Amino acid sequence: MLDTPGSAGAAFGEKPRVGPVCHLRTMGTHAVVLGGSMGGLLAARALVGHYERVTVVDRDALPAGADHRKGVPQGKHFHTVLLRGAQALEQMFPGLVDEFVAEGVPRSNFTLEATFVLNGQRMIRTDTGATAIQLTRPMLEGTIRSRVASHPGVKVVDGQEVLEPVFDGRRVTGVRTSAGLLEADLVVDALGRSGRSRKWMAEWGFPVPAEDTIEIDTMYVSRLVRPKVPFRDKLTLVGPIPGRPNGFAYAAQEGDRWMLTVVGMAGDHPPTDEDAFLEFLRRSAPPDVFESIASAEPLTELRAHRFPASLRRRYEQLNRYPEGLLAFGDAVCSFNPIYGQGMTVAAMEAEALRKCLSEGEHDLARRFFRAAAKIIDPVWQLNAGGDLALPEIPGRRPLSTRLVNRYVSRLQKVAGHDPVVATAFVRTIGLLNPPSSMFAPRVLARVLFGRA
Ligand SMILES: Cc1cc2nc3c(=O)[nH]c(=O)nc-3n(C[C@H](O)[C@H](O)[C@H](O)COP(=O)(O)OP(=O)(O)OC[C@H]3O[C@@H](n4cnc5c(N)ncnc54)[C@H](O)[C@@H]3O)c2cc1C
Incomplete structure (x- = not known):
């Protein structure tokens, strides 16, 4: 784990630890964050200490605990916090992981107690030293929300519709909501x-940012279940393969429940009819996993969520920005959710925003969007590479994409028996290491000359 932040982080953790001293510069009196989902909460966390007051506004009635809410429909589906994301969250909210575990959130040794079947290849079980927490999205967001709201400088306001920011011809000076005007130095x-x-x-x-899209036409269908006996692995992930662009996640969660999420891309959508749903799952599930799921007690209805396209807005390419306005999280980039990257990227953007603010307010938008682009670039590359490895997904595949995808496909096969290659892969998809680390000499030699 990384060191924890200094004094500004203290209020966010029950057991604050002393970390590197962070020099804060107070920019203005009031920052307003529009949207109180994971992106908004993590942005608010970054703003604390730089603004005297931080207000988070959301239109939903925000539940006191870990309940589902309308504004985050994806909350009914499998959510994972990647290794890098867990590290960032623990740094921002010291003691968070222990708090989750104390509340019954399963913690798994990521590659020993989990089955990954990627590109049709079951990855070798090996101890990469990585542990993962497995919890529902409402539990994650509810806990982060209460940590953020507990800071004396932060107010989380719910039930207010954001209408539009107030722009005075040069800069944003506030925001209009259904409850009136909120003046702000930063929105x-x-x-x-x-x-x-x-x-x-x-x-x-x-000028407005160009938008890059990858049409993935994806559907999630999920439910919570309780297996008759807890399944051997705390997490099973089966990814899509060419010719069968679907897969699923089956994961132990808090409250002795398991999340089952079945995903189909390129229009190969899982049905919501009970029998047809199980038949669809059978196409990708190993027999023992299928047996556990088919005999499990359903705890919720089958719920569907459609995700048409990954979408990236290139704010970093603009030459002029309105002062006092930033975009953050999914508003900048909304990734194909099957790779589980959105919240981790939002956490990394929060780290970047904090660093940008520590260097002053001058040219903030340009500096922040460039820093965010550096975070997003490799993640988008991983995302697009994975999508375009499926012939069913439309899109241009330049020679470089085809070569990298052939290499990654071979790497995934070698990761079926080689722990060094498996570890490199797990650290890359967990965003701990950059994609280039899959080409480090030690890994490259094993991929090119190892048994596939
Ligand atoms: C099916 C699915 C599965 C996913 N799985 C994962 C995963 O496993 N791991 C992962 O890291 N990420 C995952 N993601 C992505 C993740 O959910 C987002 O990246 C994350 O929620 C951050 O998004 P955000 O806060 O920027 O936006 P959102 O989560 O979309 O939140 C927007 C907020 O704005 C509020 N709002 C909207 N309009 C208004 C208005 N006019 N006035 C006031 N409030 C308003 C909404 O109520 C909501 O709270 C998944 C996404 C989907 C769709």
């Missing part, structure tokens, strides 16, 4: 992928 748009900032910037005469 952060964390309203999700609907992209409100893009529209507002166009209305104010600013």
Whole structure:
């Protein structure tokens, strides 16, 4: 784990540890974050100490605990926090992982107690030293929300619709909500992928970011279940393969429940009819996993969520920005969810925002969007590479993409028996290491010359 932040982090953890001293510069009196989902909460965490007051506004009635809410429909589906994300969250909220475990959240030795079947190849069980926490999205968000809201400088306001920011011809000076005007020195748009900032910037005469998309036409169908006997592995992940662009996750969660999420890409959508759903799952599930799921007690209905395309907005390419406005999280980039990267990237953006603010407010938007792009670039590359490895997904495949995908496909086969290669892969998809680490000499030699 990384060191924890200094004094500004203390209020966020029950057991604050002393970390590197972080020099805070107070920029202004009030920052307003639009949207109180994971992106908004992590942005608020980054702003604390730099602004005297931070207000987070959401239109939903925010539950006191770990309940589902309308504004985060994806919360009914499998959510994973990648290794890098867990590290960032623990740094921002010291003691978080222990708190989860104390509340019954399963912690698994990521590659010993889990089955990964990627590209049709079951990865070798090996101790990579990585542990993962497995919890429902409402539990994760509810806990982070209460940590953020517990800070004396933060107010989380619910039941208020964000209408639009107030722009005075040069800068944003506040935001209009259904309850009135909130004056602000900084407004952060964390309203999700609907992209409100893009529209507002166009209305104010600013250039708008280009959008990159990958049409993946993906459907999630999920339910919580309770197996008759807890399944051997705390987590089973089976990814799509060419010719069968679907897969599933089956994961132990808090409260003695298991999340089952079946995903189909390129229009190969899982049905929501009970029998047809199981038949669809049978196409990808190893027999023992299928048996556990088919005999499990269903705890919820089957719920579907459609995700048409990955979407990236290139704010970093603009030459002019309205002062006092930033976009954050899914508002900047909404990734194909099957790789589980969105919240980890939001946590990394929060680290970047904090660093940008520690260097002052001058040119903040340009500096932040460039820093965010450096975080997003390799993740988008991993994401697009995975999608375009499936012939069913439309899109241009330059020679470089085809070569990398052939290499990764071979790497996944070698990871079926080689712990060094498996570890390199797990650390890369966990965003602990950059994609280039899959080509480090030690790994490259094993991939090229090892048994596939
Ligand atoms: C099916 C699915 C599965 C996913 N799985 C994973 C995963 O395993 N791991 C992972 O890291 N990420 C996953 N993600 C992505 C993850 O959910 C997002 O990256 C994360 O929620 C951060 O998004 P955000 O906070 O920027 O936006 P959102 O989560 O979309 O939140 C937007 C917020 O804005 C509020 N809002 C919207 N409009 C208004 C308005 N006008 N006024 C006031 N409030 C408003 C909403 O109520 C909501 O709270 C998944 C996404 C989907 C769709």
